[in-house]
Amino acid sequence: MSGQPTLAFDEFGRPFIIIKDQSTKKRLHGIQAHKSHILAGRTLANILRTSLGPKGMDKMLVGPDGDVTITNDGATILQQMDVEHQIAKLLVELSKSQDDEIGDGTTSVVVLAGALLEQAEQLLDRGIHPIRIADGYEMAAHIALKRLDEISDVFPAGQEDREPLIRTAMTTLGSKIINKCQRKMAEIAVEAVMSVADMERKDVDFELIKVTGKVGGKLEDTMLVKGVIVDKDMSHPQMPKSITDAKIAILTCPFEPPKPKTKYGLHVSSVEDYRKLREYEKEKFTEMIKQVKDAGANLAICQWGFDDEANHLLLSNNLPAVRWVGGPEIELIAIATGGRIVPRFSELSPEKLGTAGVVRELSFGTTKDHMLVIEECKNSRAVTIFIRGGNKMIIEEAKRSLHDALCVIRNLVRDSRIVYGGGAADIACSLAVAAEADKISTLEQYAMRAFADALESIPLALAENSGMNPIETVAKVKSEQARAENPRLGIDCMGKGTNDMREQNVIETLIGKKQQICLATQLVKMILKIDDIRSQGGDDMDY
Missing domain, CATH: 1.10.560.10 (GroEL-like equatorial domain)
Structure with missing residues (x-):
């Protein structure tokens, strides 16, 4: 009977139920x-x-x-x-x-x-x-x-009179949770867009605007940085917290001895073998650090990590370093500083280094949170909006609200009619x-x-x-x-x-x-x- 289950058996004699419900279905049309x-x-x-x-x-x-x-x-x-x-x-x-x-x-x-x-x-x-x-x-x-x-x-959406742009951004932010800082957020959004806008082509490259946030502080502490903020700190606590006139080596190669491409096994059977291995590693680390310093770099930013020995050698050779910087952040740093991403130490040269006026470490209150700020970059068009807030929920909503404001100002750069x-x-x-x-x-x-x-x-x-x-x-x-x-x-x-x-x-x-x-x-x-x-x-x- 249609709509009633039927008992059947598979090839191993196990029962299973077939439910015939096709007749209970209908298709709406018209x-x-x-x-x-x-x-x-x-x-x-x-x-x-x-x-x-x-x-x-x-x-x-x-x-x-x-x-x-x-x-x-x-x-x-x-x-x-x-x-x-x-x-x-x-x-x-x-x-x-x-x-x-x-x-x-x-x-x-x-x-x-x-x-x-x-x-x-x-x-x-x-x-x-x-x-x-x-x-x-x-x-x-x-x-x-x-x-x-x-x-x-x-109204002309130009660099001179920004008040109409700010008023438009305030309209966008008026319905958001962050409207208590409506004016300040609107000013930050306008400043960010106008910093990266190409007024001749009437276009805005959003890739140059990074929006990041950190829990703590209050919304009023939100700021615009003419550069890049990276959620990292110096690899060693004794490295300098601020570097002026930075020459940055942007590396995607790890600070470690080269490994054979094929599968290999290494047997350390004596203390002498271990010492030789340690000396080899130290020699390779020292060679890598020398290549970075010979290129003229005074700061290394590496996509990969490095162990404690490499970290100690970097400190001993007065070469501050930052490790585990993600791919998108590496690209943004390269764009902002005018540097080239280097995949091998041997390819390092002075013209491939990025330059920045100041690289400094930000610390927040009594917590151990640190972030790295790269300012006064060669390409000053890369900017970062750094949002503060009491909790993650407020920061995420502020990001969404600022995205709306940034888009509206970009549209006014493209077509200034309102x-x-x-x-x-x-x-x-x-x-x-x-x-x-x-x-x-x-x-x-x-x-x-x-x-x-x-x-x-x-x-x-x-x-x-x-x-x-x-x-x-x-x-x-x-x-x-x-x-x-x-x-x-x-x-x-x-x-x-x-x-x-x-x-x-x-x-x-x-x-x-x-x-x-x-x-x-x-x-x-x-x-x-x-x-x-x-x-x-x-x-x-x-x-």
């Missing part, structure tokens, strides 16, 4: 499949909706090992959630795409996509075909993007799309009006999360925008007494806002065009 997809998208968007804006709630995520993450960064929340529905996974990828390309707006893009899906469900119930809805959304998106170009302001936040740009686009929908006689006008309504989901969420009456607040701002033709009016989330986002210094990058609308529209179009899902093996999927 309107039912669309409803399933939309439900998954709306559910995920509703989870993130409460995290939007400066008054948005944080989410506590507990990992399988008990690790706790507290954040309101949309991309981080979605990546750490255990999402199973395939359409919900598409929304996770949507947020990741926004994070990778823009850095900010990862929550907004999912909220907008969820609102578009919710509006699409109402249109489907009215009998409008999904393709006509998708076409209407596409037309509305073009109108919204055109409106964003019209209402955008331009729009105003607080839902002002969304309401302006909503009004423009609704006005254009009245001019269209085809069925797509319903989808365009739905798109206009979906754009209001972001200011509605901002008002709701700020404790206001969302519908009343958005309706008031919308009417003021339409009457005064002022696209800068948004939601006064912070209660400053004005809805003009220019006065509140709430700024978003134009490129980021455009990307939000483009990505959300394209994903919803893709979902609307899926009316059937089958597993790769051809079996029906169990919904």
Whole structure:
């Protein structure tokens, strides 16, 4: 009987149970499949909706090992959630795409996509075909993007006046846990990006910005180092803690005697043999140290470790050294100091050495934690943001927040146009799309009006999360925008007494806002065009 287990036996006579449940599975297609997809998208968007804006709630995520993450960064929340529905996974990828390309707006893009899906469900119930809805959304998106170009302001993202950049970074950091140090963090982010920015090519190489952290101290102790910080210390406690005018040998070869390439065995049968072996090792170590010193180096940074005897010889020969420095850090040190990574001692030469004005050891309070700071480098464009915080959770959230701020400033270097936040740009686009929908006689006008309504989901969420009456607040701002033709009016989330986002210094990058609308529209179009899902093996999927 279908659905009942059957007993069978293998070739050894061992019983096993076959469960016939294929008939209990069903495949959704057509309107039912669309409803399933939309439900998954709306559910995920509703989870993130409460995290939007400066008054948005944080989410506590507990990992399988008990690790706790507290954040309101949309991309981080979605990546750490255990999402199973395939359409919900598409929304996770949507947020990741926004994070990778823009850095900010990862929550907004999912909220907008969820609102578009919710509006699409109402249109489907009215009998409008999904393709006509998708076409209407596409037309509305073009109108919204055109409106964003019209209402955008331009300010020069240059080295001289950095205040607009700082204000934009502060808008990004306003909704984060670290907003108590909002101004300082924004200044650090701007300084870091402008240190490595190529203004002629209008590009920023993030490889030159390293963000690291150390538990201890407070967020206000966070600093920007024009150089590299390595989480290591000198290999011997008696080595100097500070070296000026450093000539650095960057080595990926170990401080140890060379070994034969083939398998070998060594038998030490007498004291004399042991002494000879020890002398051989000492001779090789001394030769290696001489090669480093002959090249003119006064500091050796080695990717590998070395034993106590080599360490003692380095100290005896007045050659400070750092061991066990990881590959990425070695590369960053080479870029910053202008040195070459040397794989063999015999290849060392003066022109391959890196140079730095100061190499010093940082120590923290009464603890034994030490870090190495390499400053005043030959290539001063390599910088490190060094974050301090009371615990690991705060430091990790500060890293995520600074990543968003760095990305936003990079986008302003690429395209210096901005729009105003607080839902002002969304309401302006909503009004423009609704006005254009009245001019269209085809069925797509319903989808365009739905798109206009979906754009209001972001200011509605901002008002709701700020404790206001969302519908009343958005309706008031919308009417003021339409009457005064002022696209800068948004939601006064912070209660400053004005809805003009220019006065509140709430700024978003134009490129980021455009990307939000483009990505959300394209994903919803893709979902609307899926009316059937089958597993790769051809079996029906169990919904």
